[in-house]
Amino acid sequence: MDSFAMVFTIFVLAAFIGFEVIAKVPPTLHTPLMSGSNAISGIILIGAILSAGSQYTWLTAGLGFIAVVLATINVVGGFMVTNRMLEMFKRKD
Amino acid sequence: MSSGLVNIAYLVAASLFIFGLKGLSHPRTAVRGNLLGALGMLLAIVITLLDQHIIGYGIIFAGIVVGGGIGAVLAVKIKMTDMPQLVALFNGFGGLASILVAGAALVEIAGLQGTVGAIVLDAQLSISTFASGLIGAITFWGSLVAFGKLQGLTNDGSVRYPADQIVKVVLAIVILVLGYMMVIYPDSSTPYWLMVIVASVLGVLFVIPIGGADMPVVVALLNSFSGLAAAATGFVLFNTVLIVAGTLVGASGIILTIIMCKAMNRSLANVLFGTFTVTEGGPSADEVYGGKVKSTSADEVAMLLEGAKRVCIVPGYGMAVAQAQHAVRELFDLLEGHGTLVEFGVHPVAGRMPGHMNVLLAEADIPYERLKDMDEINPSFKQIDVTIVIGANDVVNPVARTDPDSPIAGMPILDVDYSKTVIVIKRSLSPGFAGIPNPLFAADNALMFFGDGKKAVEDMVKSLKDELG
Numbered sequence: 001m002d003s004f005a006m007v008f009t010i011f012v013l014a015a016f017i018g019f020e021v022i023a024k025v026p027p028t029l030h031t032p033l034m035s036g037s038n039a040i041s042g043i044i045l046i047g048a049i050l051s052a053g054s055q056y057t058w059l060t061a062g063l064g065f066i067a068v069v070l071a072t073i074n075v076v077g078g079f080m081v082t083n084r085m086l087e088m089f090k091r092k093d
Numbered sequence: 094m095s096s097g098l099v100n101i102a103y104l105v106a107a108s109l110f111i112f113g114l115k116g117l118s119h120p121r122t123a124v125r126g127n128l129l130g131a132l133g134m135l136l137a138i139v140i141t142l143l144d145q146h147i148i149g150y151g152i153i154f155a156g157i158v159v160g161g162g163i164g165a166v167l168a169v170k171i172k173m174t175d176m177p178q179l180v181a182l183f184n185g186f187g188g189l190a191s192i193l194v195a196g197a198a199l200v201e202i203a204g205l206q207g208t209v210g211a212i213v214l215d216a217q218l219s220i221s222t223f224a225s226g227l228i229g230a231i232t233f234w235g236s237l238v239a240f241g242k243l244q245g246l247t248n249d250g251s252v253r254y255p256a257d258q259i260v261k262v263v264l265a266i267v268i269l270v271l272g273y274m275m276v277i278y279p280d281s282s283t284p285y286w287l288m289v290i291v292a293s294v295l296g297v298l299f300v301i302p303i304g305g306a307d308m309p310v311v312v313a314l315l316n317s318f319s320g321l322a323a324a325a326t327g328f329v330l331f332n333t334v335l336i337v338a339g340t341l342v343g344a345s346g347i348i349l350t351i352i353m354c355k356a357m358n359r360s361l362a363n364v365l366f367g368t369f370t371v372t373e374g375g376p377s378a379d380e381v382y383g384g385k386v387k388s389t390s391a392d393e394v395a396m397l398l399e400g401a402k403r404v405c406i407v408p409g410y411g412m413a414v415a416q417a418q419h420a421v422r423e424l425f426d427l428l429e430g431h432g433t434l435v436e437f438g439v440h441p442v443a444g445r446m447p448g449h450m451n452v453l454l455a456e457a458d459i460p461y462e463r464l465k466d467m468d469e470i471n472p473s474f475k476q477i478d479v480t481i482v483i484g485a486n487d488v489v490n491p492v493a494r495t496d497p498d499s500p501i502a503g504m505p506i507l508d509v510d511y512s513k514t515v516i517v518i519k520r521s522l523s524p525g526f527a528g529i530p531n532p533l534f535a536a537d538n539a540l541m542f543f544g545d546g547k548k549a550v551e552d553m554v555k556s557l558k559d560e561l562g
Contacts, residue, residue, distance in 0.1 A: 040320075
């Protein structure tokens, strides 16, 4: 199997897992699910780290730096604000 | 570290994301799910920092410190009523980061051609880069427009212009041509950046015609796109954890998008490209309201509430705008203390993002078992003595049930008109997003309480306190 077919397989299987895992979300959790998944899409941070760290040219390092800033805002802000919201839901248990 | 070990660590991180998202879809496990996701992210970041291609850490750590600081401040300071804006902004940042990472990778891979171990510049790589830039640009600019609308910086309504669909089709064709150029000249990054610029214009035009009340659909869809942009960048970098994590987010956003569309009885295409066709033959506001609307006062409402055994509160976007959730909490406490059963009927698209009302009511400490979904509360309305509607309109318009020609025909609504008395708190009789009058306001069992949501509820609380003595 060539490498593209392999990563494409991973993509399709991940989509199936995503649909199965998240199929039934109670409306109460719609917003935390969005902000939490937002934080996970901050995974682009690792791509940004590679660009910023390999420092191939000043251009790629600069693009990488901006991408690291943006992705870290997503990761840190996303997980923290989700936690803050979920704590509000939890207190009343 | 060997690439085998790195990939195993990425697999662990991806598994943690899956468990994390699974946890986030159940109230009892949500906090743990979020923490598992964060743990997976930490693992992926640490492993990536050990990558042998990294020759300097200064820029990386500077970026992480700056971004982490901004993110933490936003997360702690943001008001719950402003959550839709924050989510829109985060979606956009993810999109922009994908554009930059894919662009930097293209420059680097093209420059390294001919050296040992270089990634081959082939059509698959060009197409993956194209997809990252395209989805990323639409996500970023679409989210910025959504942010502007939610924050009240730009027109919240639907902005139309002549031949708008044709303009979008032309832009899409230009984007495809530039994508073809990327495949033909794989070692040049110029077509990529040109394509990003055109896709940015398309992103703006894509969200501008979508009105405020359709924002839940747009925010959910852009959430999905921000994940897909990351997944596409994963194809560029051949990075499995980017692909898996991005795709999971893509799937979760799509599911929310579908839920939102169903709640409005509209197709996604209709939300994105269509518009409400206001039926000419529909009754005018004067015909519907003329002489039949009864206005009420805080004292009268207090008397009604005092005698009520069961009360339902239906919040809408108006509650968020007026920041009335804490006043609502006071009313809730007062009634519960008096022995009245108080429930909340929450429509899936109430507010400006999925779950908007639930978050606000949770912030005000309303126990979440009192928040009822539409399907749960609808059969109970006949047994409810008083329903208080705060700043909602189209989602309680009985025309959706009765008039097959209405623009909202068939949209699932909260059947508040079945309760004994309905009190509607609203600034005026102005129509909601659908632009049609609401016969509920003129119904025999309905009373209008004109005014700001917060002030109105506070007045009710005051009168009820006097009433209960």
